[in-house]
Structure formats: structure tokens, C-alpha cells
Amino acid sequence: MAWLEGSALGHAMRESGVWTYGVVNLIHILGVASLFGAVLVIDLRLLGSWRKVPLHAITQPTVPIATIGFMIAASSGICLLATKATEYVGNPFLYIKFPAIGLGIVNVAILNLLPGWKERGIRDASPHERSQLRIAGGISLFCWLTAITAGRMIGYW
Amino acid sequence: MRSRFSLCLGMVILALSGVPAFAHHGWGGNLDEEFEITGTVEKPLSLAGPHATMKIRAQGQIWDLTLAPPARTDAAGLKEKTIPVGATVQVHGHRNRDPKRFEIKTERITWNGKTFDVYPDRK
Numbered sequence: 001m002a003w004l005e006g007s008a009l010g011h012a013m014r015e016s017g018v019w020t021y022g023v024v025n026l027i028h029i030l031g032v033a034s035l036f037g038a039v040l041v042i043d044l045r046l047l048g049s050w051r052k053v054p055l056h057a058i059t060q061p062t063v064p065i066a067t068i069g070f071m072i073a074a075s076s077g078i079c080l081l082a083t084k085a086t087e088y089v090g091n092p093f094l095y096i097k098f099p100a101i102g103l104g105i106v107n108v109a110i111l112n113l114l115p116g117w118k119e120r121g122i123r124d125a126s127p128h129e130r131s132q133l134r135i136a137g138g139i140s141l142f143c144w145l146t147a148i149t150a151g152r153m154i155g156y157w
Numbered sequence: 158m159r160s161r162f163s164l165c166l167g168m169v170i171l172a173l174s175g176v177p178a179f180a181h182h183g184w185g186g187n188l189d190e191e192f193e194i195t196g197t198v199e200k201p202l203s204l205a206g207p208h209a210t211m212k213i214r215a216q217g218q219i220w221d222l223t224l225a226p227p228a229r230t231d232a233a234g235l236k237e238k239t240i241p242v243g244a245t246v247q248v249h250g251h252r253n254r255d256p257k258r259f260e261i262k263t264e265r266i267t268w269n270g271k272t273f274d275v276y277p278d279r280k
Contacts, residue, residue, distance in 0.1 A: 014205035018227035021206050083206050155207060156186075 034069030046137025104143035
């Protein structure tokens with residue numbers, strides 16, 4: 001944390017004007033909103049909503065939005081953290097948020113290995129595959145809700 | 158299917174609304190009564206982050222001052238190098254509700270006969 005705060009990024013965040021933090025915070029929120037908005041649609045579909053709409057039709061627009069949203073949120077988030085990184089040491093919400101993000105990423109990696117997901121463009125998932133996808137969707141929703149809730153609470157500690 | 162969707166949506170709303178609200182942002186985490194203390198600057202003003210911050214030493218303690226957001230603090234005439242380390246300042250604001258936390262949501266700082274009113278709409 002001390003290294004991050006002392007890095008060129010930390011200096012840039014602190015020394016480039018009084019609106020810098022606010023603007024980067026805005027970018028972070030836009031990233032999180034894109035990520036969660038898209039993920040919510042995917043997860044609800046995996047959990048069993050809109051079954052008449054093919055999974056592929058839902059994931060085609062939402063997966064790239066979620067991916068780009070995550071990249072925007074992660075890069076702006078590092079900037080926010082670098083501003084005064086040492087002040088967050090001991091903030092309990094940070095220790096909930098980052099493991100939740102980590103678990104969310106592991107869940108995405110596992111989802112990408114599931115045949116019901118990999119072959120969604122070719123065929124419908126079997127009942128067994130559907131239950132696998134449902135579990136992945138549930139874990140995903142839990143992870144991202146936890147990450148967002150803990151993230152919002154960091155500032156209230 | 159519709160009922161399952163409603164259930165999911167209900168769960169999401171519940172998860173988001175069951176969130177407690179505490180200190181730091183807003184004034185709810187600080188005592189209502191006005192608080193004043195005089196001390197010396199330990200760490201100079203920083204205009205980085207969600208709020209401007211500085212540290213003072215008073216009554217044998219280090220106090221964290223949380224001022225207005227950077228742009229508003231700057232607009233009150235208070236810059237990062239305005240008040241030097243070691244200078245004696247008078248701080249007016251609201252103390253953290255937690256008596257173990259030496260933090261003051263700061264409304265104004267007086268130094269060298271000048272008052273920097275970072276929240277001019279508050280008394």
C-alpha cells in the first residue's frame with residue numbers, strides 16, 4: 001500500500017488538480033454500472049429468467065459490456081486506491097471487496113470451461129448443464145453484489 | 158417464470174437496501190454539538206481524495222481533520238501550502254461520534270488571524 005501511494009500513479013492522482021479524484025470516481029462508477037448492469041442480465045438468465053430467449057442472444061451484447069466495464073472499473077479503482085492507499089489499511093470493507101472480486105473472476109474462469117456456456121452459440125444446454133450454469137449465475141450475482149456493497153461502504157468507515 | 162424473475166429481482170433489491178449507513182460521508186457519524194479545539198499542524202493540508210484532510214496535534218493527541226471536498230476547500234482560499242507545519246490553528250467543526258476516534262468534520266480553520274470557512278453555509 002505504501003508502495004502504491006508512493007508510486008507515480010499516486011503522485012499524479014494527488015497533484016493534478018482538485019477535481020481529479022471526483023472525475024476518476026465518476027469513471028469508476030460508470031465502469032461498475034456497465035459491469036453490473038450487464039452481469040445482472042446474464043446472471044438472471046443463467047438463474048432461469050427469460051428462458052425463451054437463447055442464452056447466446058443475451059450474452060452477445062452483455063459479455064463485451066461486462067468485460068469493458070470491468071476493465072474501466074479496475075483501472076480507475078487502482079487510481080482511487082493509489083491516492084491515499086495507506087489510509088485504507090485496516091478498513092474491513094476492503095478485505096471483503098477484494099476477495100469477492102477475486103472469487104467473481106474465478107467464477108468467470110470456471111463458467112468459461114462449462115460446456116453449456118462454451119457451446120451456447122451452437123446448441124441449447126442440457127438439463128444438467130443448465131443446473132451448472134444456474135450455480136455459476138448465483139455465485140456471480142453474490143460476488144458482484146458483495147463487491148459493490150463492500151466497495152460503497154469503504155467510504156463510510 | 159414471471160414469479161421466479163420477481164423473486165430474483167426482490168432478492169437483489171433486498172440485498173441492496175439492507176445496507177447500513179454510518180459515518181464519514183455526511184454529518185451523521187459526527188456529534189451534533191459544535192466542537193472547537195486549538196492545536197499545531199502535524200501534517201499539512203492535502204487536497205487529494207474525496208475530502209481535503211490534514212492532521213493536528215492537540216491535547217496530546219493527533220487529530221484527523223476532514224474538510225470539505227477538495228474543490229470547495231480550495232475555493233475557500235485554503236491551498237496545500239497555505240498553513241505551514243507547526244503553525245497554531247483553531248479548528249471549528251463536529252467531532253466523531255466515536256469517542257475513541259480523534260476525527261473532526263471541519264467547518265472552518267483559523268490561522269494567523271485568517272479564517273478559512275470551507276462550509277460557509279454551516280454555522
